[in-house]
Amino acid sequence: MGTQSSGVRGLRPAAVLGLSMTAGALAAMAAQRHTVGAANERLECPEKRAGGQRQADPAMQRHRHRELRGKAVDDPELAEVLAVFEERRVSRGAGPER
16 A cells, blocks of 8 residues: 555646646746737727827937847747738838838
8 A cells, every 4th residue: 555655646746746836837928928929909099199199209219219129139939920010000101111
């Protein structure tokens, strides 16, 4: 009987470790999703962030866009969001960013 219960005790730490790793991975994914969602919202709706103005200041928009591009170097998901934004911008006839 002693041999059987020691095997069960050996599984408990492994199960706890597995659950802890899963919880950590889910927390990291949620944080990253929130970051990408916030960046996407900034790119999609600059008018809302500018207090209801029809158009935000173009110089400030360029500055924010450059800032996000710098962050996108380290974050591939953010880079994908910026690529979609730039495609939409070009398709609307806004031209490339200076």
